[in-house]
Amino acid sequence: MFWMYLLKRLGFAVLVLFVLSLFVFALFYIAPGDPARAIAGDKATAEVLAQIRQNLGLDEPITVQYGRFISNLLHGDLGFSYRSQLPVTEIIADRIPVTVSLVFGAVILWLAIGLPIGIASARHPGSFRDRAGQAFAVVGISFPTFVLGMMSLYLLYFIPTRAGVALFPASGFVPLAESPAQWAWHLMLPWLTLALVSAAIYARLSRAQMLEVLGEDYIRTARAKGLSERRVVYRHALRSAMPPLVTQLGTDIGLMLGGVIVVETVFGLPGMGRLAVTSVADQDRPVIIGVVLIGGLFVVVVNMIVDGLYALMDSRIRTAG
Amino acid sequence: MSTLSTKRVPNRTAPTLHPATRTMSVVQRGSTSLTMRRLARDPASIAAAVGILLIIVLALAAPLIAQLTGHGPNEQFRDIGLSPEGLPIAPGATFLLGTDQLGRDVLVRLAFGARISLVVGVAASLAAALVGVLVGITAGYFGGRVDTVLSRVMDLVMSIPFLLAAIALVSVAGPSIALSTAVIVFFTWAPLGRVIRGQTLALRRREFVEAARSLGAGPLSIIGRDILPNLMVPILIYTTLMVPGAIVFEATLSFLGMGVVPPTASWGGMLAEAANNSIYLVAPWLVLIPGMALLIATLAFNTLGDGLRDALDPRATRKA
Numbered sequence: 053m054f055w056m057y058l059l060k061r062l063g064f065a066v067l068v069l070f071v072l073s074l075f076v077f078a079l080f081y082i083a084p085g086d087p088a089r090a091i092a093g094d095k096a097t098a099e100v101l102a103q104i105r106q107n108l109g110l111d112e113p114i115t116v117q118y119g120r121f122i123s124n125l126l127h128g129d130l131g132f133s134y135r136s137q138l139p140v141t142e143i144i145a146d147r148i149p150v151t152v153s154l155v156f157g158a159v160i161l162w163l164a165i166g167l168p169i170g171i172a173s174a175r176h177p178g179s180f181r182d183r184a185g186q187a188f189a190v191v192g193i194s195f196p197t198f199v200l201g202m203m204s205l206y207l208l209y210f211i212p213t214r215a216g217v218a219l220f221p222a223s224g225f226v227p228l229a230e231s232p233a234q235w236a237w238h239l240m241l242p243w244l245t246l247a248l249v250s251a252a253i254y255a256r257l258s259r260a261q262m263l264e265v266l267g268e269d270y271i272r273t274a275r276a277k278g279l280s281e282r283r284v285v286y287r288h289a290l291r292s293a294m295p296p297l298v299t300q301l302g303t304d305i306g307l308m309l310g311g312v313i314v315v316e317t318v319f320g321l322p323g324m325g326r327l328a329v330t331s332v333a334d335q336d337r338p339v340i341i342g343v344v345l346i347g348g349l350f351v352v353v354v355n356m357i358v359d360g361l362y363a364l365m366d367s368r369i370r371t372a373g
Numbered sequence: 374m375s376t377l378s379t380k381r382v383p384n385r386t387a388p389t390l391h392p393a394t395r396t397m398s399v400v401q402r403g404s405t406s407l408t409m410r411r412l413a414r415d416p417a418s419i420a421a422a423v424g425i426l427l428i429i430v431l432a433l434a435a436p437l438i439a440q441l442t443g444h445g446p447n448e449q450f451r452d453i454g455l456s457p458e459g460l461p462i463a464p465g466a467t468f469l470l471g472t473d474q475l476g477r478d479v480l481v482r483l484a485f486g487a488r489i490s491l492v493v494g495v496a497a498s499l500a501a502a503l504v505g506v507l508v509g510i511t512a513g514y515f516g517g518r519v520d521t522v523l524s525r526v527m528d529l530v531m532s533i534p535f536l537l538a539a540i541a542l543v544s545v546a547g548p549s550i551a552l553s554t555a556v557i558v559f560f561t562w563a564p565l566g567r568v569i570r571g572q573t574l575a576l577r578r579r580e581f582v583e584a585a586r587s588l589g590a591g592p593l594s595i596i597g598r599d600i601l602p603n604l605m606v607p608i609l610i611y612t613t614l615m616v617p618g619a620i621v622f623e624a625t626l627s628f629l630g631m632g633v634v635p636p637t638a639s640w641g642g643m644l645a646e647a648a649n650n651s652i653y654l655v656a657p658w659l660v661l662i663p664g665m666a667l668l669i670a671t672l673a674f675n676t677l678g679d680g681l682r683d684a685l686d687p688r689a690t691r692k693a
Contacts, residue, residue: 064525068532075538079545190679194671196621198628198641199664202648210654303531310536314625318648328537329629332544340541347537355532 140342150323161247166254174262192252201318261293302358411684418680424673435484444478482638494620497557505562509569535560614678617671
């Protein structure tokens with residue numbers, strides 16, 4: 053039954069990717085605008101344009117074109133950038149370490165900030181700590197990522213630097229392999245900026261979940277048999293509060309990918325989000341398609357992992373159906 | 374909702390019913406007035422409502438502000454609005470909130486930007502709520518295959534990385550307010566749809582729906598007269614909570630150059646211009662003013678939404 057569940061989720065993941073591929077294909081192959089013109093430029097002659105169209109197969113029926121589009125995708129071929137003429141997979145592969153570094157650190161930070169605040173709030177509802185935690189949550193949820201990013205750049209980078217104390221670097225990316233310390237230092241502000249919104253959502257969600265679980269009978273039993281409060285909260289309660297939080301993690305990854313675009317733009321990080329924005333400005337369709345599809349694949353894969361975790365945690369799915 | 378108020382009234386008045394010491398008339402209050410009274414007792418909700426009101430006033434008064442200051446929203450004062458070095462001027466007497474990099478009045482642009490944020494935020498949320506309610510009720514009421522298909526569609530919409538898809542869409546169709554609004558509607562209706570579906574599913578099995586059906590009421594009449602009124606609370610709360618998301622979504626699109634087309638003033642666009650060449654590092658008000666306006670708007674709607682939820686659903690308050 054566990055496997056049936058995973059199989060269903062896998063089927064859905066394939067459906068999502070299929071719809072996404074249909075979406076970008078329809079968008080870019082049927083929409084107005086001549087790709088041949090985009091490649092060759094304004095001065096190209098009619099013969100050159102016709103030649104390019106033939107090379108790209110643009111004169112063939114739509115279904116044939118879609119078939120080739122999908123077949124190329126499955127072979128890991130995303131075509132060539134109109135602008136740089138480099139393979140799109142290569143361009144994206146260059147950017148992935150930046151975006152993965154950004155997301156990885158931000159997820160850890162968001163859990164490290166959000167969960168403790170939520171749990172602390174739930175242990176003493178109505179207390180000052182609880183109200184402070186809830187205030188943090190509502191402000192965090194309301195703070196637009198790009199405003200937060202620009203403000204933190206101004207307050208934590210520009211003002212200290214002008215005063216002669218370089219707390220953080222302005223922008224740029226240092227690969228992890230080159231210098232782990234520099235890598236983390238350069239990513240600190242982007243991580244914090246990206247993590248805040250999700251941390252706030254998590255603080256609120258984990259508070260609500262914990263409150264609900266802490267009201268259950270078995271928690272009273274656990275307390276009654278003399279277990280320490282710490283053990284009750286972290287062992288007994290947290291375990292049953294986790295599954296909905298894990299599901300939310302999957303939903304938030306999609307949200308976070310949007311945040312990545314903004315954060316990379318504000319902090320000048322050469323990642324996939326930045327690539328998406330610049331390729332839109334350049335009207336570089338193959339790159340846009342590539343970024344959207346890889347982004348979609350990323351979200352789908354993360355959600356698959358989350359579903360798997362959820363199924364493992366929830367005994368009802370693990371054993372029954 | 375009516376059961377809610379009848380439950381609530383005796384509770385509130387019970388301790389004061391001491392016939393010997395005091396005569397007290399029991400006032401029967403409708404659910405709307407009860408909700409308003411609860412909201413009015415919550416300082417955060419009051420502050421939020423005031424904040425929203427201020428932004429609405431700012432938006433409405435935009436042409437008036439332009440007239441009073443004598444500064445048009447797109448008018449460039451390159452002589453008095455820029456320092457001799459060509460830098461923006463800090464907030465002062467002539468320009469209350471300073472000028473931007475082109476010597477335009479930030480206050481006037483802020484007011485006109487408020488119109489965009491409010492109109493797009495509210496219109497997109499209302500439209501998304503309409504779609505979400507329609508789809509959710511249809512899925513929940515008719516069930517079966519209809520439900521399966523619609524639920525999958527909702528899952529699908531929620532699984533697509535929306536900002537990426539929005540960017541792809543805008544890159545083809547070109548940026549505009551109408552497209553921004555459409556994109557926001559398309560990517561935000563699904564969560565509400567899911568909630569409404571669940572609620573409808575539960576309501577459909579209730580006795581009063583059964584009764585209506587046995588009296589010969591058709592699906593449209595049952596949905597309109599029995600189910601929809603019972604869904605007003607979640608619809609109201611969720612729609613309010615959708616507004617801040619829509620405002621940020623619009624501002625983000627404009628910030629990335631994919632929403633409102635310059636020189637039309639929008640908060641996201643103002644922030645994008647401030648970020649350009651990092652001009653905001655020497656003129657921080659270019660970030661602080663539209664940034665704070667955005668934060669106040671989203672904070673106000675989020676707080677009001679939370680307050681509404683607490684006021685409409687006292688059970689949740691007690692638990693929380």
